[in-house]
Amino acid sequence: MQITRIASININGLSTHTRVGMLLDFIRRHYLDFVFLQEVTDPAILTVTVYTTCLNIGANMRGTAILAILDFPLTNVTSLTTGRAMAADYNGLRLVNVYAPAGTARRTDRERFFNSKLPASFYASSQSVLLGGDFNCVLHTTATTGPFTTSRGLSEVVRVLALLDAWSQYPQRPTYTHFSPTGGTRIDRFYVTQVLLLRKTGIEIVSAAFTDHNAIVLRLSVPTGRTGWRRGRWKMDPLLVTDAVIKDKVRCAWAKWQRSKHYYSDELMWWERCVKPQLQRLLRQEEAERRANYRHMKNHLYECLYDVLRSNAPARDKLPALQRYKAKLVRLHAERANKAFLDTKEHVLLEGEEPSLFQVLRILKRRDSRDIRQARDETATLFPPFEILPPIS
Numbered sequence: 001m002q003i004t005r006i007a008s009i010n011i012n013g014l015s016t017h018t019r020v021g022m023l024l025d026f027i028r029r030h031y032l033d034f035v036f037l038q039e040v041t042d043p044a045i046l047t048v049t050v051y052t053t054c055l056n057i058g059a060n061m062r063g064t065a066i067l068a069i070l071d072f073p074l075t076n077v078t079s080l081t082t083g084r085a086m087a088a089d090y091n092g093l094r095l096v097n098v099y100a101p102a103g104t105a106r107r108t109d110r111e112r113f114f115n116s117k118l119p120a121s122f123y124a125s126s127q128s129v130l131l132g133g134d135f136n137c138v139l140h141t142t143a144t145t146g147p148f149t150t151s152r153g154l155s156e157v158v159r160v161l162a163l164l165d166a167w168s169q170y171p172q173r174p175t176y177t178h179f180s181p182t183g184g185t186r187i188d189r190f191y192v193t194q195v196l197l198l199r200k201t202g203i204e205i206v207s208a209a210f211t212d213h214n215a216i217v218l219r220l221s222v223p224t225g226r227t228g229w230r231r232g233r234w235k236m237d238p239l240l241v242t243d244a245v246i247k248d249k250v251r252c253a254w255a256k257w258q259r260s261k262h263y264y265s266d267e268l269m270w271w272e273r274c275v276k277p278q279l280q281r282l283l284r285q286e287e288a289e290r291r292a293n294y295r296h297m298k299n300h301l302y303e304c305l306y307d308v309l310r311s312n313a314p315a316r317d318k319l320p321a322l323q324r325y326k327a328k329l330v331r332l333h334a335e336r337a338n339k340a341f342l343d344t345k346e347h348v349l350l351e352g353e354e355p356s357l358f359q360v361l362r363i364l365k366r367r368d369s370r371d372i373r374q375a376r377d378e379t380a381t382l383f384p385p386f387e388i389l390p391p392i393s
Helices: 017-029 104-122 152-160 194-198 238-242 244-259 267-310 315-341 357-370
Strands: 002-010 034-040 051-056 063-069 075-079 085-090 093-099 128-134 178-180 183-185 188-192 200-206 215-222
Touching: 002 017, 002 093, 002 128, 002 188, 017 315, 034 093, 034 128, 051 075, 051 085, 063 085, 063 093, 085 104, 093 104, 104 152, 128 194, 128 215, 178 315, 183 315, 188 194, 188 215, 194 200, 238 244, 238 267, 244 267, 267 315
Parallel strands: 002 034, 093 128
Antiparallel strands: 002 215, 034 063, 051 063, 075 085, 085 093, 128 188, 178 183, 200 215
16 A cells, blocks of 8 residues: 555646746655646646646636646546536546635635536546645635635535545644735645545645645555656756866866876777766766755755744734745746756847746757657668667677
């Protein structure tokens, strides 16, 4: 029996490459198996390695999506034309992702959504149901410090399906997923059937710097068939070649390597046995040091975020501090993501300009077109892709 991790995040229509990169980093860092996304505006941002994406942007251009790791195939995918809900089956589990209409002015739309639109997602009532997302309302006063926006329609859905809130709110130290000038609210939630609640191994509200919502991550002990995560192939960080300190270190090492050339029969052997392994070792050590510095700074900023969330200050007073630390995290990630644009021409990206998602996709597409995937010999015989050729013995 393995642990399945399911998260719900309102991404607030993010589109810049920096915030998209932070979303993908969040998904990988928390080893998520399923991800419920709300306020999705562009399908291009949801290209995540080893995940399949079920997308439903809908007519209002603020839709929903469910990401599932490749080991977990989704079936019977259904969606609302408005984009505000979608559902899928996995191994006897009905996953339902919701993005309800927001605000007191749209109370009628929200009630209509819960009463007449959402029930179509629960056609298989015999299954275990996991209902999650951004409900834009609460059912209990302990879930908000601001205006109490409730919904009779949602209460009826929860009652008829016998769903339970997966989060246990403690009145002495309440936790919220969204902060505004009027206070904090736990509008992002998971509702589960009694069977799933007994399989819950943990649940937490996690700060996400790329959006104005916190994510909620639920862990369930359910049968899985995942193969696990594997370390990828090492590739040099291209930012290293622009660093003056790294250049000086390579220049000094090169002079030392040159003096050892006479110990080898030819230059190819000298390169393969002396220069190449030591150059890789030097660069990998530098990369490891930079990753450690980045990780320490990121962890420090996230710890500052959690200190603000755990503090006893009024919820409305937490918003400025949360916004300040989230902005620092975005800048930190943007500096690290600059290596994606080293080959971008000046007329495509101006100095200091925030790259658009269109520019990111064009760069990645151009890089993909440069890859040599097949070759022909002198008889025009087509060889398979190089990465699946057997190693030379």
